[in-house]
Amino acid sequence: MYTPAAPVPVTVLTGFLGAGKTTLLNRLLKDPALTDTAVIINEFGDVAIDHLLVEQSSDGVIELSDGCLCCTVRGELVDTLADLADRMQTGRIQPLRRVIVETTGLADPVPVLQSIMAHPAIVAAYRLDGVVAVVDAVNGAATLDRHAEAVKQVAVADRIVLTKTDLADKAAVAELRSRIAALNPGAPVLGPDAGPAALLDCGLYDPATKSVDVARWLRDEALHAHAHDHHGHDHHHDHDHGHRHDERIRTVSLVLDRPLPLATVENFLDLLRSTHGDQLLRMKGIIETVENRDRPLVIHGVQKVLHPPVRLERWPEGPRGVRIVMITLDMPQDYVRRLFDAFAGQPRIDTPDRAALEDNPLAIAGFRG
Numbered sequence: 233m234y235t236p237a238a239p240v241p242v243t244v245l246t247g248f249l250g251a252g253k254t255t256l257l258n259r260l261l262k263d264p265a266l267t268d269t270a271v272i273i274n275e276f277g278d279v280a281i282d283h284l285l286v287e288q289s290s291d292g293v294i295e296l297s298d299g300c301l302c303c304t305v306r307g308e309l310v311d312t313l314a315d316l317a318d319r320m321q322t323g324r325i326q327p328l329r330r331v332i333v334e335t336t337g338l339a340d341p342v343p344v345l346q347s348i349m350a351h352p353a354i355v356a357a358y359r360l361d362g363v364v365a366v367v368d369a370v371n372g373a374a375t376l377d378r379h380a381e382a383v384k385q386v387a388v389a390d391r392i393v394l395t396k397t398d399l400a401d402k403a404a405v406a407e408l409r410s411r412i413a414a415l416n417p418g419a420p421v422l423g424p425d426a427g428p429a430a431l432l433d434c435g436l437y438d439p440a441t442k443s444v445d446v447a448r449w450l451r452d453e454a455l456h457a458h459a460h461d462h463h464g465h466d467h468h469h470d471h472d473h474g475h476r477h478d479e480r481i482r483t484v485s486l487v488l489d490r491p492l493p494l495a496t497v498e499n500f501l502d503l504l505r506s507t508h509g510d511q512l513l514r515m516k517g518i519i520e521t522v523e524n525r526d527r528p529l530v531i532h533g534v535q536k537v538l539h540p541p542v543r544l545e546r547w548p549e550g551p552r553g554v555r556i557v558m559i560t561l562d563m564p565q566d567y568v569r570r571l572f573d574a575f576a577g578q579p580r581i582d583t584p585d586r587a588a589l590e591d592n593p594l595a596i597a598g599f600r601g
């Protein structure tokens with residue numbers, strides 16, 4: 233195992249679905265302080281999109297493809313970090329100044345921290361520098377009410393970045409700040425413009441300075457890891473994940489290998505939002521539209537909010553067409569896929585055709601901008 237003169241600092245970037253992690257990362261990566269930084273992205277869902285949205289040369293972005301939140305991700309993360317250390321040692325890559333691990337929005341960050349702090353293959357070459365948790369000022373309070381993972385993300389953080397304060401009510405922001413302070417009194421709460429100086433170099437991660445609960449989670453995690461080793465499971469077995477996955481949450485990946493008319497996309501999203509907005513935790517997509525095939529449309533939705541879509545200047549490498557990932561809560565199984573199929577003109581036998589579904593007078597603000 234490669235042991236550099238000084239272990240490479242690892243920053244874990246966490247935060248609930250759509251909170252603004254990738255946006256923050258893109259801004260940070262433009263700063264000279266982040267040259268020679270490797271970015272590891274943990275994807276949720278089986279269609280890779282996140283890495284396309286990180287505006288860095290693809291060389292520096294490593295994607296962990298499987299969104300299993302428990303042992304698979306941990307195994308892959310460890311393998312990836314060990315492989316990077318090996319490549320530094322053999323001179324195949326320049327020494328890294330830093331690694332940033334962006335967790336999926338649904339992830340309980342504790343297993344990730346546990347791996348970085350405790351895995352023998354990792355501790356020699358890396359040190360956990362800190363955990364940055366992004367909290368969305370619009371949805372943050374509701375998210376903390378509903379999702380234990382979000383509470384953990386805030387509780388384990390060294391720095392908290394409050395995003396979307398431009399969209400939120402001042403009183404609600406103040407209330408959210410005090411809630412965050414109660415969960416994690418030690419972590420500074422910064423605004424969406426926080427730079428590398430404020431966010432990085434937090435010092436060696438020390439669970440002892442966190443709340444009592446955090447120390448307990450980390451201890452529980454050590455027991456969990458031990459139990460796995462003891463039983464000799466591999467990373468792809470199908471054991472009971474119920475303690476970690478929320479069974480009510482599903483990922484739906486929609487893929488089409490041809491462009492769609494903008495109006496079709498708009499009507500599909502609008503109908504979905506107006507009928508099942510509450511159940512739509514997160515939506516993200518890159519779309520080839522008939523009207524402008526060279527400039528992909530990127531859509532982001534977070535709970536009820538659909539952000540004004542943006543057009544990228546050009547396509548990233550890889551296939552075109554339509555790729556949308558949705559993370560849903562309590563959504564009837566297959567509903568989203570059937571609706572999409574109907575709009576995309578490939579209805580199943582018992583699905584109404586698109587003409588009927590498109591009879592929808594609502595319009596999404598900013599969609600045609």
Ligand SMILES: Nc1nc2c(ncn2[C@@H]2O[C@H](COP(=O)(O)OP(=O)(O)OP(=O)(O)O)[C@@H](O)[C@H]2O)c(=O)[nH]1
Nearest residue numbers: 248249250251252253254255337395396424532539
């Ligand atoms: N108005 C406003 N929008 C923001 C801010 N930060 C992020 N957004 C928008 O929020 C949406 C989601 O941002 P992302 O950076 O993709 O969020 P994420 O946390 O990486 O999302 P996941 O990877 O799905 O968990 C995008 O449309 C961003 O442009 C902010 O401070 N203000």
